[in-house]
Amino acid sequence: MAVSPPRLPDLPLNALRAFEAAARLGGFAAAAAELGVTPGAVTAHVKQLEAVLGAALFVRGPRGVELTPLGARVLPDLTAAFDALAHAGQRLRAEARPRQVHIATLPAIAQLWLSPRLPALRAAWPEIAISITAMEAPPNLKRAGFDLCLFPSAEQGFVLAEDWLFPVCAPGMAARLRRVEDLAEVPCLTDASWREDWALWLAGQGVAVVPRGPVFSLYALALEEAVNGGGVLMGHSALVERHLAEGRLVRPFAHELRLPRALRLWSARPLRGTEAAARVAEGLRAPR
Structure with missing residues (x-):
């Protein structure tokens, strides 16, 4: 009687x-951020894999982790395999839902630049469903299921809008600002992700002003506070254009x-091999 050989158990995916x-x-923290889990979960998974293999994949040290020779040898094959798996998954989703377009972008861009453009996109292509995920950094597109990325970048992608910095505030606040030095007497609003904005703009003014004021975790919140007369915000041109055009904000300095x-x-x-994402990209590139 034929005896089937025992099957080796699969390694935990x-x-x-x-x-x-x-x-x-x-590092484990960076991996956790990409995978959407905790660093502790990544640590536990790696320890589980090392236990199954009976061999170390990382050398742990006070400054972090380093790959062992074994880990370094197998990494390229695993990376290629997970890239291929992700590509296959993306193709499945795309062919299952050919009229859905998923965009990744910064929270501020989603609220202040992209959202006002969605009605025109829906009117032009009502059969296309557009979904948006706000995140603080561009995703790994080889792994994530996004069709389009919309982020500030120095070189990657098609330019939709240049990024110009200048202070903005409500008209009533602007009446208190005659010189750049007057900024020392009013709240200067800061976005936590762009803390360097004030220093960059002031560096070109030759004025020794130390801006002081609250820091906001979301640019849209800081912008709303500026509209409400709560201070002066360093405006990013693409994000404040609508408020300037409607007169809710003004530029106190040229x-x-x-x-x-x-x-x-x-x-x-x-x-995605379909026309949906290409049409949305075309619509976003079109001048308003």
């Missing part, structure tokens, strides 16, 4: 995924600073 991300990104980055649109792959 989640553990392999955690190891690959930690090895590629250089000086503006062009940043090396710009608001750019890109995709890391052909636009």
